[in-house]
Amino acid sequence: xxxxxxxxxxxxxxxxxxxxxxxxxxxxxxxxxxxxxxxxxxxxxxxxxxxxxxxxxxxxxxxxxxxxxxxxxxxxxxxxxxxxxxxxxxxxxxxxxxxxxxxxxxxxxxxxxxxxxxxxxxxxxxxxxxxxxxxxxxxxxxxxxxxxxxxxxxxxxxxxxxxxxxxxxxxxxxxxxxxxxxxxxxxxxxxxxxxxxxxxxxxxxxxxxxxxxxxxxxxxxxxxxxxxxxxxxxxxxxxxxxxxxxxxxxxxxxxxxxxxxxxxxxxxxxxxxxxxxxxxxxxxxxxxxxxxxxxxxxxxxxxxxxxxxxxxxxxxxxxxxxxxxxxxxxxxxxxxxxxxxxxxxxxxxxxxxxxxxxxxxxxxxxxxxxxxxxxxxxxxxxxxxxxxxxxxxxxxxxxxxxxxxxxxxxxxxxxxxxxxxxxxxxxxxxxxxxxxxxxxxxxxxxxxxxxxxxxxxxxxxxxxxxxxxxxxxxxxxxxxxxxxxxxxxxxxxxxxxxxxxxxxx
Numbered sequence: 001x002x003x004x005x006x007x008x009x010x011x012x013x014x015x016x017x018x019x020x021x022x023x024x025x026x027x028x029x030x031x032x033x034x035x036x037x038x039x040x041x042x043x044x045x046x047x048x049x050x051x052x053x054x055x056x057x058x059x060x061x062x063x064x065x066x067x068x069x070x071x072x073x074x075x076x077x078x079x080x081x082x083x084x085x086x087x088x089x090x091x092x093x094x095x096x097x098x099x100x101x102x103x104x105x106x107x108x109x110x111x112x113x114x115x116x117x118x119x120x121x122x123x124x125x126x127x128x129x130x131x132x133x134x135x136x137x138x139x140x141x142x143x144x145x146x147x148x149x150x151x152x153x154x155x156x157x158x159x160x161x162x163x164x165x166x167x168x169x170x171x172x173x174x175x176x177x178x179x180x181x182x183x184x185x186x187x188x189x190x191x192x193x194x195x196x197x198x199x200x201x202x203x204x205x206x207x208x209x210x211x212x213x214x215x216x217x218x219x220x221x222x223x224x225x226x227x228x229x230x231x232x233x234x235x236x237x238x239x240x241x242x243x244x245x246x247x248x249x250x251x252x253x254x255x256x257x258x259x260x261x262x263x264x265x266x267x268x269x270x271x272x273x274x275x276x277x278x279x280x281x282x283x284x285x286x287x288x289x290x291x292x293x294x295x296x297x298x299x300x301x302x303x304x305x306x307x308x309x310x311x312x313x314x315x316x317x318x319x320x321x322x323x324x325x326x327x328x329x330x331x332x333x334x335x336x337x338x339x340x341x342x343x344x345x346x347x348x349x350x351x352x353x354x355x356x357x358x359x360x361x362x363x364x365x366x367x368x369x370x371x372x373x374x375x376x377x378x379x380x381x382x383x384x385x386x387x388x389x390x391x392x393x394x395x396x397x398x399x400x401x402x403x404x405x406x407x408x409x410x411x412x413x414x415x416x417x418x419x420x421x422x423x424x425x426x427x428x429x430x431x432x433x434x435x436x437x438x439x440x441x442x443x444x445x446x447x448x449x450x451x452x453x454x455x456x457x458x459x460x461x462x463x464x465x466x467x468x469x470x471x472x473x474x475x476x477x478x479x480x481x482x483x484x485x486x487x488x489x490x491x492x493x494x495x496x497x498x499x500x501x502x503x504x505x
Contacts, residue, residue, distance in 0.1 A: 012033055012034075012287075012289075014026075015027075015029040015031070018282065018287060021282070022282050022283045022285075023283075024283075024285055027327060028285040028324075029285050029287055030285055030286055030287065030300070030304055030307055030308070031287050031298070032286060032287060032288050032289070032297050032298045032300065032308060033287050033288055033289035033296070033298060034194065034289075034298060035144070035165075035189060035264070035265055035266050035296075035298045036188065036189065036192065036194045036298065037189075037190075037192040037241065037265070037300065037301075038300035038301040038303075038304050039192065039301070039338045039376050040192050040193070040336070040338075041191060041192045041193070041231055041234065042234065042352075042354065042376070042377075042378040043227070043230035043231050043233070043234040043378070044192070044193065044227055044230065044231070044336070044378075045230075045335070045336050045378045045379070045380075046332075046333045046334065046336070046380075047380055047382075048226055048227055048229075048230035049223055049226050049227070051226065052222045052223050052225070052226035053223070055222065056222060056223070059218060060218065060222055060225070063084065063212075063218065064084055064220065064222075064225040064229075065079075066229060067084065067225050067228055067229045067232070068082040068084060068200075070229060070232045070233060071200055071202075071232060074232055075174050075202055076174075077174070077177065077202055078205060080205040080208055080209070081177065081202055081203060081204065081205055081208050082200055082201070082202060082208065083200060083201040083203070083208050083211045083212055083215065084198065084199075084200050084219075084220050084225070085198075085199050085200065085201065085215065085219055085220065086197045086198070086199070086219045086220055087186055087188060087197045087198065087199040088162060088164060088184040088185065088186040088188075088199035088200075088201075089115055089199070090199065090215075090219060091160075091182075091184050091199060091201045091211075092115050092116060092119045092138070092160075092162070092184070093115075093118075093119045093122055093123075094211065094214060094215065095119075095136065095158070095160055095182065095211075096116075096119035096120055096122065096123040096125060096136060097119075097122070097123045097214075098210070098211070098214060099135055099136040099157070099158040100120070100123055100125040100134075100135040100136035100157075100158075101123045101124060101125065102123070102124045102125065103123075103125055103126070103135035103136070104125060104126050104127075104128045104133065104134045104135050104136070104157075105119075105120045105123075105125045105126070105127055105128070105134055105135065105136045105137070105138065106127070106128050106129065106130060106131040106133075106134035106136075106137045106138075106155075106157075107127070107137070107138045107139075107140070108131055108137060108138070108139040108140070108150055108152075108153055109140070109143050109146065109148070109150050110129060111143075111145075111146065111293065112138070112140045112143055112144065112145075113138075113140050113143075113144045113145075113162065116138045116140075131153045131155050131157075132153070132154070132155055132156065134155065134157045135157045135158065136157050136158045136160065137153070137155045137157055137158070137159050137160065138160050138162060139152050139153070139159065139160070139161045139162065140162045140164075141161055141162065141163060141166070141169075141173065142165045142166070142168065142169050142262075142263040142264045143264075144164065144165065144264070144266075145266070145268050145289070145291055145294075145296045146260055146268045147260055147261070147262030147263060147264045147266060147267065147268050148260065148261070148262075148263065149169055149171070149263040152173060152176070158180075158182070159176070159180065159181040159182070160181070160182045160183075160184065161173045161176065161181055161182070161183050161184070162184045163183055163184060163185055164184070164185070164186045164188070164189050165189055165190075165263065165264040165265065166185070167189070167190035167236065167238050168189075168190065168238055168241070168242060168245075168263055168264050168265050169263035169264070174202055177202055177203055177204060178204070180204065180207075181203075182201055182202070182203040182207060182211075183201070183202040183203070184199065184200075184201055184202075185199060185200050185201075185202065186198070186199040186200075187199065187227075187228050187231060189265060190236060190238050190265070191228075191231045191232075191236065192231075193224075193227055193228065193231060196223075196224040196227045196228065197220070197224060198220055198224050198225065198227070198228040238265070240301075241265055241299055241301075242265075244299055244300075244301060244302060244305060245262060245264075245265065245266075245267065245299045247302075247305075248267065248297070248299055248305050248308075248309070249262070249267055251309050252267065252269065252297075252309075252312075255309075255312055255313065255316055255317070256316070257269050257271075257312075258270065259297075265298065265299050266296055266297060266298045266299060267296070267297045267299065268291075268294055268295070268296050268297075269294050269295045269296075269297070270293055270294040271294050271295055274288075274290035274291065274294055274295035275290040277290075277295060277315075278290045278295070280315050281308070281311050281312070281315065284307070284310075284311035284314070284321070285307070285324070286307060286308050286311050301340075301374065302348070302374070303325045303340040303342070303372065303374050304325075304340070306322065306325075307322075307324050307325070310322040310324075323342060324342070325340040325341055325342040325372060325374075326339075326340070326341045326342070326343075326399055326402055326403045327339070327340055328340075328341070328395060328398055328399035328402060329395075330377075330391055330394060330395035330398065332387075332391060334379055334380050334383075334387040334388075334391065335377060335378065335379035335380070335387055335388055335391040335392075336377055336378055336379075337353070337375065337376075337377035337379075337391055337392055337395035338375070338376050338377060339373070339374070339375050339395050339396060339398075339399040340372075340373070340374040340375075341371060341372065341373050341374075341396075341399040341400065341403050342371065342372035342373075342403075343371055343372075343400070343403040343404065343491060344370050344371070344491055344493075345370060345371045345372025345373070346370070346372060347366075347367045347368075347370055347371070347372070348372045348373075349363050349366040349367050349371070349372070349373045349374075350363075350373070350374045350375070350376075351363045351366070351373065351374075351375045351376075351392075352375070352376050352377075353375070353376070353377045353378060353379060353388050353392050354378060354379070354381055354388065355379070355381060355385050355388045355389055355392070357445065357473075358385070358388075358389045358392065358447060358451060359392075360477075361448070361451070361476060361477065361480040362375065362392065362393070362396065362451075362480070364477060364480045364481050364484060365480045365481070365483055365484040365487070366484065367484065368481050368484030368485045368487075368488060369483075369484040369485070369487040369488045369491070370488045370491070371487075373396070375392065375395070375396060377391075377392060377395070379391060379392075385446070385447060386447065386450075389447045389450070389451055389454075390447075390450060390451070390454050392451075393451045393452075393454035393455045393458075394454045394455075394457070394458045395458075396455060396458075396459075397454065397455040397456070397457065397458030397459035397460075398458045398459075400455075400458075400459040401458060401459045401460050404431060404459075406498065406504075406505075407431055407433065407498060407505045408496055408497065408498050409493045409494060409495050409496045409497060409498075410431055410490065410491060410492070410493060410494070410499065411489060411490055411491070411492040411493075411494050411499065412430060412431050412432070412490055412499040412500075412505070413428075413429065413430055413431075413489070413490055413499075414428070414429045414485075414486035414487055414488065414489030414490030414491075415427070415428045415429070415486050415489065416481075416482045416483075416484075416485035416486040416488075416489070417482065418478045418479075418481045418482040418485060419478060420469070420474040420475070420477050420478035420481070421469070421471070421474050422469045422470050422471065422474065423467065423468065423469025423470070423471060423474035423475040423477075423478045424467070424468065424469065424478060425465065425466070425467035425475070425478035425479040425481070425482040426465070426466050426467070426482060427463070427464065427465045427479065427482035427483040427485070427486040428463075428464040428465075428486060429461060429462070429463055429483065429486040429487050429489075429490045430461060430462035430463075430490070431461050431490050431491075431505065432460070432461060432462045432505055433460050433504075433505035434460065434461075434462055435456050435457045435458075435459075435460050435461070435462075436456060436461075436462040436463070437452055437453045437455075437456035437457070437462075437463045437464075437465075438463070438464045438465075439452055439453065439463075439464075439465050439466075440465070440466045440467070440468075441465065441466075441467045441468075441475060441476065441479055442467070442468050442475070443469075443470075443472040443475060444472065444475070444476070445472040445473060445475075445476050446472075448467075448475075448476040448479060448480075452465055452479070452483065463483065465479050465482070465483060467479035467482070
């Protein structure tokens with residue numbers, strides 16, 4: 001048996017510290033070491049916090065009754081079976097003290113989440129190998145860091161099943177609560193709210209009362225509870241990230257690496273010296289997590305993951321490094337827009353702000369412009385489309401301006417005419433560095449001209465567009481396609497000169 005000593009929890013270094021170490025900017029560091037999604041959920045927007053902010057001077061006397069009620073309904077249990085905490089880590093520490101203080105703790109699998117050992121140290125408990133003989137057994141299912149879906153053993157002590165990654169496995173063990181188990185969940189992983197620090201425990205009514213009686217009152221803030229409530233009331237779909245996990249796994253195998261089968265949002269690769277690869281990839285802005293037995297890689301999204309894969313191909317095979325996508329975020333009281341943009345790209349585009357028509361329009365512009373664009377965001381659509389469309393185009397324009405940099409070597413000018421059934425559009429683009437928009441779009445479906453004006457202002461381009469026809473949808477779509485095709489011409493690289501007799505744009 002091994003009694004755990006209480007060491008200081010080692011936080012990973014900040015983006016700023018990592019960037020300084022390798023000569024990058026903090027925003028160039030991609031974190032593949034935290035098992036969190038690439039973007040926050042669509043539900044995490046200012047409107048979700050409005051009521052909580054209005055009441056931030058008050059305590060929540062009902063221990064966030066509405067949130068606990070929503071969680072109880074989600075899992076099909078009683079309201080008196082839900083406890084809220086500051087992440088599932090609060091419960092891990094608390095349960096170690098409640099059930100194994102100066103006693104014994106086992107973890108399943110034995111190579112599992114490090115917080116269990118820290119909790120044992122704080123409780124003065126001893127870690128034992130045999131779950132059957134332990135006072136408290138933590139089962140990490142699916143397991144961190146290996147990603148496996150282990151079996152739940154029969155034990156005589158208190159069983160705690162940590163299901164931080166259960167959404168990715170598509171299975172859970174909440175049914176075991178009726179037999180005395182305690183199930184832990186978190187909003188940090190699939191829900192994308194790691195910064196909010198919200199977790200919860202599902203247990204019998206008697207155990208929940210016991211847990212609550214030993215908790216600090218209201219360890220979750222009202223703002224975090226509001227974000228969690230918005231998330232649990234929104235549809236959660238992890239199928240895209242699961243598919244991306246399998247894609248990355250195939251690409252890693254093609255590089256000669258051997259990731260284990262995973263039921264989580266990360267991959268574990270057994271290797272003798274994982275820290276060597278971590279150190280080699282950091283200059284590319286890629287931060288991985290090394291363990292004694294291997295390397296853990298968080299799955300983000302296609303654009304971010306391609307940065308990782310390109311860096312690996314360069315290091316392991318000597319292949320040229322693919323250009324990285326520029327990352328940009330625009331956050332206001334009305335909208336939150338996240339942008340990843342690569343110029344030039346291959347026309348890989350995904351736009352989702354909830355405003356379907358203009359999402360489709362921007363998709364057409366980026367695709368015909370030959371850009372790689374992933375733009376996700378949310379706005380106050382309950383007030384109309386204006387704020388969301390305007391800030392989407394402004395965010396895209398800001399990202400484009402940053403991606404163009406000094407605009408050296410660009411053709412600068414582009415022109416295109418595009419028909420769409422009875423409609424026709426003509427667009428002329430000048431990557432001039434001067435924000436000018438001359439627009440004649442008739443009939444305008446409502447926001448097309450304003451969208452182009454917002455783009456021209458923030459991208460610092462000169463844009464002339466005329467579009468006409470009978471159907472407003474056709475007119476707008478022809479205009480967005482024409483701007484995209486004109487942009488494609490203007491973005492062609494013709495050397496290293498700035499296309500201006502002034503020497504600058």
